[in-house]
Amino acid sequence: MSRLADLGRAGQAVWLDFVDRGFLHEGGLKTLVAEDGLTGVTSNPSIFEKAMGHGDAYDEGFGTFLGKADASVQDTYESQAIADIKAAAADLRPVYDRLDGRDGYVSLEVSPYLADGTEETVEEAQRLWAAVDEPNLMVKVPGTKAGVPAIRQLIADGFNINVTLLFSIPAYQAVAEAYMAGLEARVERGEPIDRIASVASFFISRIDAQIDKAIDARVKSGDNEADALKALRGKVAIANAKLAYAWYQQMIASPRWQALAAKGAMPQRLLWASTGTKDPAYPDTLYVDQLIGPDTVNTMPPKTMVAFRDHGSVAQSLTADLDEARHVLAEAERLGLDLAGVTEALVPDGVRLFADAADALLGAVAGKREALLGDRLNSLEAALPDALQQAGKKRLETARAEGWARRLWREDASLWTGGDEARWLGWLSAARGNQVDPAVLAQIAREAKRFRHAVLLGMGGSSLGPEVLAEILGSGEGSPVLHVLDTTDPGQIATVEAQIDPAETLFIVSSKSGSTMEPELLRAYFFDKSGRRGDHFIAVTDPGSGLEKTARADGFAHVVPGDPAIGGRYSVLSAFGMVPAAAIGIDTHAFFEATAPMVFSCGGDVPPAANPGIRLGAIIGEAAVAGRDKLTIVTSPKLRAFGGWLEQLLAESTGKEGRGIVPVDLEPLGQPDSYGEDRLFVHLTLAGDSDDDARLSALRAAGQPVVTIRIARPDLIGQEFFRWEIATAVAGAIIGIDPFDQPDVEEAKVATRKLVDAYEQAGKLDPETPLAETSDFALFAPAGTTGDAASLLRAHFAALEAGGYAGFLAYVERNEADAAAIAVMRAAVRDRRHVATVAGFGPRFLHSTGQAYKGGPSGGAFLTITRDPEPDLAVPGRKASFGTVQVAQARGDSDVLAARGRRVLRVHLKAGGGGIAALRDAVIAAL
Numbered sequence: 042m043s044r045l046a047d048l049g050r051a052g053q054a055v056w057l058d059f060v061d062r063g064f065l066h067e068g069g070l071k072t073l074v075a076e077d078g079l080t081g082v083t084s085n086p087s088i089f090e091k092a093m094g095h096g097d098a099y100d101e102g103f104g105t106f107l108g109k110a111d112a113s114v115q116d117t118y119e120s121q122a123i124a125d126i127k128a129a130a131a132d133l134r135p136v137y138d139r140l141d142g143r144d145g146y147v148s149l150e151v152s153p154y155l156a157d158g159t160e161e162t163v164e165e166a167q168r169l170w171a172a173v174d175e176p177n178l179m180v181k182v183p184g185t186k187a188g189v190p191a192i193r194q195l196i197a198d199g200f201n202i203n204v205t206l207l208f209s210i211p212a213y214q215a216v217a218e219a220y221m222a223g224l225e226a227r228v229e230r231g232e233p234i235d236r237i238a239s240v241a242s243f244f245i246s247r248i249d250a251q252i253d254k255a256i257d258a259r260v261k262s263g264d265n266e267a268d269a270l271k272a273l274r275g276k277v278a279i280a281n282a283k284l285a286y287a288w289y290q291q292m293i294a295s296p297r298w299q300a301l302a303a304k305g306a307m308p309q310r311l312l313w314a315s316t317g318t319k320d321p322a323y324p325d326t327l328y329v330d331q332l333i334g335p336d337t338v339n340t341m342p343p344k345t346m347v348a349f350r351d352h353g354s355v356a357q358s359l360t361a362d363l364d365e366a367r368h369v370l371a372e373a374e375r376l377g378l379d380l381a382g383v384t385e386a387l388v389p390d391g392v393r394l395f396a397d398a399a400d401a402l403l404g405a406v407a408g409k410r411e412a413l414l415g416d417r418l419n420s421l422e423a424a425l426p427d428a429l430q431q432a433g434k435k436r437l438e439t440a441r442a443e444g445w446a447r448r449l450w451r452e453d454a455s456l457w458t459g460g461d462e463a464r465w466l467g468w469l470s471a472a473r474g475n476q477v478d479p480a481v482l483a484q485i486a487r488e489a490k491r492f493r494h495a496v497l498l499g500m501g502g503s504s505l506g507p508e509v510l511a512e513i514l515g516s517g518e519g520s521p522v523l524h525v526l527d528t529t530d531p532g533q534i535a536t537v538e539a540q541i542d543p544a545e546t547l548f549i550v551s552s553k554s555g556s557t558m559e560p561e562l563l564r565a566y567f568f569d570k571s572g573r574r575g576d577h578f579i580a581v582t583d584p585g586s587g588l589e590k591t592a593r594a595d596g597f598a599h600v601v602p603g604d605p606a607i608g609g610r611y612s613v614l615s616a617f618g619m620v621p622a623a624a625i626g627i628d629t630h631a632f633f634e635a636t637a638p639m640v641f642s643c644g645g646d647v648p649p650a651a652n653p654g655i656r657l658g659a660i661i662g663e664a665a666v667a668g669r670d671k672l673t674i675v676t677s678p679k680l681r682a683f684g685g686w687l688e689q690l691l692a693e694s695t696g697k698e699g700r701g702i703v704p705v706d707l708e709p710l711g712q713p714d715s716y717g718e719d720r721l722f723v724h725l726t727l728a729g730d731s732d733d734d735a736r737l738s739a740l741r742a743a744g745q746p747v748v749t750i751r752i753a754r755p756d757l758i759g760q761e762f763f764r765w766e767i768a769t770a771v772a773g774a775i776i777g778i779d780p781f782d783q784p785d786v787e788e789a790k791v792a793t794r795k796l797v798d799a800y801e802q803a804g805k806l807d808p809e810t811p812l813a814e815t816s817d818f819a820l821f822a823p824a825g826t827t828g829d830a831a832s833l834l835r836a837h838f839a840a841l842e843a844g845g846y847a848g849f850l851a852y853v854e855r856n857e858a859d860a861a862a863i864a865v866m867r868a869a870v871r872d873r874r875h876v877a878t879v880a881g882f883g884p885r886f887l888h889s890t891g892q893a894y895k896g897g898p899s900g901g902a903f904l905t906i907t908r909d910p911e912p913d914l915a916v917p918g919r920k921a922s923f924g925t926v927q928v929a930q931a932r933g934d935s936d937v938l939a940a941r942g943r944r945v946l947r948v949h950l951k952a953g954g955g956g957i958a959a960l961r962d963a964v965i966a967a968l
């Protein structure tokens with residue numbers, strides 16, 4: 042028999058500190074059992090990282106999981122770890138049976154991420170115990186402050202526990218106490234204690250590594266105790282272990298333990314861990330040779346095992362030279378070597394090392410998952426300037442070390458401002474398709490087939506998501522066509538009205554708050570038009586809202602509740618997106634299935650660098666804080682509508698407190714020299730769609746940052762909703778704001794309401810005096826500005842500085858012609874002034890980008906465009922028409938923008954003038 046077997050005869054169990062699939066499959070463990078008398082195996086996150094994080098030995102096992110859309114990386118890793126642990130448990134089972142449960146164990150560690158949570162540790166240990174389901178399992182639990190009460194409870198509950206990360210005698214004593222207390226609790230309940238096994242894993246080499254480092258530093262610096270210090274090299278850890286064992290012997294002899302032993306309790310053996318030498322100057326069997334004694338375990342890395350088999354020496358060393366051990370520790374103290382400090386620091390250090398290993402492992406599994414999913418997962422590439430690349434990388438590393446992915450999913454508000462952010466994270470779980478009842482969606486889909494048209498009445502988060510779904514996925518066969526009305530523009534309302542027959546139309550009134558003015562007016566208008574047919578109406582609103590009451594009173598076909606823990610702009614994967622989707626015949630079940638790979642890839646178990654949402658968030662957040670805060674959205678033609686949704690998400694979430702991201706959508710692509718240093722381009726492209734590749738390549742070549750997101754099929758657009766929600770939340774954390782509120786939107790709403798209420802009283806809006814006029818338009822601006830129309834326009838654009846941006850806010854019908862005229866103005870301003878340009882139709886943008894224009898980065902100059910609505914439309918039960926409300930909204934918002942120090946010039950297009958085309962020419966002339 043080998044020297045290792047001699048250790049067994051000396052009373053010390055030999056365990057292997059290693060697990061690997063190939064080794065197990067080849068019968069390596071069985072051989073050690075047969076030839077070396079091996080009686081146990083330990084694993085930890087680093088061991089699994091070495092086994093699984095490299096090479097392809099586990100690919101077959103991973104494959105059965107990873108190909109599935111909804112397999113989490115954690116589950117995938119764990120399934121394989123558990124398979125290995127079960128295989129090792131099977132190999133050790135004959136030992137366990139032969140020794141009647143006194144040995145033959147295999148250890149599996151709880152997640153290192155839970156080391157600070159008692160309850161979480163207990164739950165995780167229970168879960169692993171059930172998953173492995175082998176009597177010779179030991180669950181490994183760190184002996185941290187939070188771990189000790191968990192250990193006590195787990196022992197009381199009858200689990201076998203290997204306590205890990207013990208470095209100091211006091212920490213070990215606390216654990217031994219917890220073990221006894223756990224057993225005593227069982228005795229008190231009349232439960233057996235004779236089959237409960239536990240070991241206390243005392244780490245050796247890490248202590249010497251730290252102490253020796255301190256010794257070497259002092260010797261190098263010429264310490265006058267150099268010789269005494271040098272004499273302690275490689276001795277302190279062993280001395281510490283010997284004294285721990287001496288305490289164990291006393292404890293075992295105590296009446297308290299003896300009482301438990303009399304009831305059959307097995308002692309909690311001391312297990313020497315970290316017994317491979319790190320310092321090549323030491324004999325490689327040092328931490329085996331010196332620590333041999335009865336009722337102990339030494340778990341060895343394979344290398345140490347090989348070395349000991351070859352030249353280790355077996356003697357009862359653990360109890361020998363105790364005085365010498367005491368002397369070593371006394372000397373260490375005299376010389377100021379801080380053993381207590383070292384052993385204390387090694388605990389969090391050890392937790393961190395295991396967490397690092399777990400991150401590396403989960404990251405590696407996530408990488409394999411990405412490869413296996415292929416184009417079922419949308420891809421992301423980033424061509425970034427060096428500084429941004431580095432900042433992003435650094436951020437991902439900080440985010441990893443600080444556990445951002447886990448904290449996000451754990452709804453930890455300290456990731457942001459520590460305010461009420463946790464109340465707004467319902468969108469995380471909604472992304473799995475469980476916010477809205479599938480049976481209700483199926484019913485709506487069926488019922489909607491009797492309508493030819495569906496009109497969605499809602500603003501911002503209630504309209505922009507459904508618009509993307511309708512534009513990109515379209516209606517199913519036999520289902521109605523969706524029209525989105527997020528406006529008060531009478532022309533636009535009339536255009537939609539002309540396309541539908543209200544008697545054959547389903548109206549979906551969507552408002553989370555149920556109190557937003559525009560959908561309320563539109564509901565009143567179309568309810569009348571439909572002949573007050575409640576059965577043609579569906580309301581989507583948060584429980585208890587005013588809209589819910591109206592809908593019930595008017596006999597709406599459905600009132601579908603939203604989740605109050607989801608803000609409007611994060612609501613597309615909840616009822617607000619899915620009800621309209623179902624109504625137009627989109628298979629919502631299939632949609633969530635197609636979205637799932639991204640949801641799982643962005644999971645809390647996927648470390649930042651491998652997490653597509655956090656990766657993107659790091660890029661856009663770092664870009665924003667570095668001044669590249671104009672996130673310029675470039676889409677391939679079929680994805681065009683996505684920009685409108687994304688604008689709201691980014692602007693309303695991040696644009697506040699003078700910080701954040703100003704999204705730039707639908708600005709025509711220019712030559713590289715048109716752009717300043719404030720851009721980050723994001724290109725979303727659908728396979729088969731045509732892009733302006735030449736311009737994009739030119740931008741990349743000119744050193745502009747370009748992120749490219751590729752989408753293989755239209756139904757994968759759901760993945761981008763989710764990826765961007767995560768990215769925006771993460772960018773919010775980097776920018777340092779609360780990404781779930783919209784503090785500056787309210788002010789414009791209040792200003793508008795004031796104007797509308799005044800109108801309801803007086804029958805007219807307050808008169809205004811134009812600053813200047815042409816035959817085409819009149820100009821209005823806050824007091825203090827003077828000049829003719831041309832000079833006012835010139836001054837407006839001349840004031841733009843690098844890093845600023847020009848806004849065109851048009852309170853007109855949103856149609857192709859006006860959009861084209863605005864695009865021409867934007868391109869001209871961009872090319873001449875080298876600033877970003879944004880545009881929005883009012884009041885649609887008020888519920889979206891309006892937040893960032895008022896509350897976000899300064900430097901915006903806004904040209905607000907209004908006109909007298911002709912013909913106007915009356916709102917049932919109100920004096921103010923749609924047209925009046927729209928003008929009030931424009932004026933209210935302009936006032937607030939001006940009050941925020943933004944430059945605002947309002948152009949009112951005259952009836953009978955040249956309209957927006959004339960304004961376009963005047964703007965170009967003014968540049």
Ligand SMILES: O=P(O)(O)OC[C@H]1O[C@](O)(CO)[C@@H](O)[C@@H]1O
Pocket residue numbers: 499500501502503551552553554555556557560608609610693783786887888889
């Ligand atoms: O769904 P609601 O409550 O009508 O709100 C619509 C939109 O208005 C806003 O509150 C801004 O005014 C957005 O955040 C929201 O998406």
